[in-house]
Amino acid sequence: MSSDASGCGKDPFKGKKYKTKQLGIWEVLYLDQGLREQYQNLIHDFFKLFPSFYRLFCDIYNLSPKDFPSFAIYQGWLGCQEAIKLHFSNKLLKTIELCLKNGEGEYSAILQAVALRLGVPVLGQLFSWYNTRNMEKLQRRVTTHFQIRLMRAKLGHDLAHKNTPTANSKVSAALAWSSFTSIVRHVSYVMTVMTQLALILHLSASGDVGPFFAFICLIQPIVYSIMGKSLWNEVCIVKESNRDSQRRKALTTLTQPEYRLDVIGNDLQRHILEEYRIASDNLGDVSSDAAWVLFSNDEWPFREILLMVLGDLPLIYCVGLALMNPKNTSFASITILQQSSSILSRWVRTAISSSECFRKGMKEIEDLYEGTEDPDETAVDEIANDAIPEKRATCEDATVRAGEVSRNVSFTYPGSKVSKEALTNINLTIKSGQFVVLVGSNGSGKSTLLKVLCCLLRPTEPESGDETSGKIPHRSSFPSTPSQRPHTPHPPSVALWQS
DSSP states (O other): OEEEOOOOSSOTTTTOEEEEEEETTEEEEEEOOOHHHHHHHHHHHHHHHHHHHHHHHHHHHHHOTTHHHHHHHHHHHHHHHHHHHHHHHHHHHHHHHHHHHHTOOOHHHHHHHHHHHHHHHHHHHHHHHHHHHHHHHHHHHHHHHHHHHHHHHHHTOOGGGTTSTTTTOOOOTHHHHHHHHHHHHHHHHHHHHHHHHHHHHHHHHHSSSOTHHHHHHHHHHHHHHHHOOOGGGSOEEEEEOOHHHHHHHHHHHTTSGGGHHHHHHTTOHHHHHHHHHHHHHHHTTOOOSOHHHHHHOOSSTHHHHHHHHHHTHHHHHHHHHHHHOSSSOOHHHHHHHHHHHHHHHHHHHHHHHTHHHHHHHHHHHHHHHHHTSOOOOHHHHHHHHTOOOTTOOOOSSOOOOTTSEEEEEEEOOTTOOOSSOSEEEEEEEOOTTOEEEEOOOTTSSHHHHHHHHHHHOOOOOOOTTOSEETTEEOGGGOOSSGGGOOOOOOOTTOEEEEO
8 A cells, every 4th residue: 555655845755655564563654666766866865975974084084194094995905805815716726726637736836826815814814903903093083073073062052052953963973983884884895796796707708607607696686686675775664553462562561570569469460461361362473573574574485586596597607618618617717706606696785785874874974064063153253243144033023223112023043943932022122321131040032132132233333542432342342251241232322231
């Protein structure tokens, strides 16, 4: 069953169709989109979110210019290690095969091939050991850096910014490193696929297998990406809709120690057991496995059988070549090609499955920078520099001039999610030469009213050589203590103070 998504404004899911599916005790509502649309969204999001990732990349490099290159080299090595290992294994097996055909032992060639083959895992372990030590230092520096950014952003927000998305962000400092590593991990998966494909093409071109073998190796993962089902890559909502399962969980909760006194005092033991049996009988054989497990299960095994047969196509192809041309067929190459095709298929499936994690990591990095942006520090600058912010307030029917009355002043902070206005229908009279003190509790709107008045009232410039003009303190004569500084600009002969 599908239904049009409802939404308003800039809802990204507006016009989309949803499907509902009952999986055991779970009801799943997921977005009905094809494979083409999924990858189009992935590519679109990549170009949209790449600037944030590049910014994080530069920040991490600047935090540790010495440790970051080793981390990047190690990630590249992880993507090439399997292909390099198989390449030297192929060289070793071909040398042994040649010795068996000629009946002579090429000791130097065999020892050289063995040394190269064993050198790959040894080098990998050295890289891993060195990278583990550097990665811990790099992770600490990145986490500390973004924790400071996050604290600065949160501590710098005043009442004017308390309802902005930046102030209410739920990001954490650890999110920077986890998102970065998830993206790098996906890139490593893609590199593994590319290097395995390059190895297959190299072995196919150097032997009698032909480049068609590389295409055969890709058939199984391509079909898997088309026919495969995974709830992790779906936009979905999962809820438990089976009332009998819910009742069983509620009855199980009554066995907790905090309910022991109530259960014993009201003699509910037998009642709880009887109700649990009834709920279990009503539930029957309905599966209570996780929704993502049930979503991937098929009613019939045809898909799995097809994928298994397609995965064995490279082996069948090699057997056919060996039967048609047994003299020129290298069994060493066939062995390596078969193993490489299995690795390629596995890593292609892994890369496809992790594509959603890649997009999620990119989005988390964008949210991280939005949540750690420095708060708008222009409020103090506007007071000192007579700057009027653009679209900072919504004032309806307000008239404020020196010596006149302000009527019906209303104010709402931009981006605020609170329906209540900060100021509503404020009427105020400020006479020339009057000293005004605003007194009130925290959150009563004192600062808001001051900022609105400072935006609406225009000052006059002080005369040359005077430190004050019209009883208004000049910029250079402001007290250094923030609590003693008056809020400017003011109209002539008007001073505003906040208590």
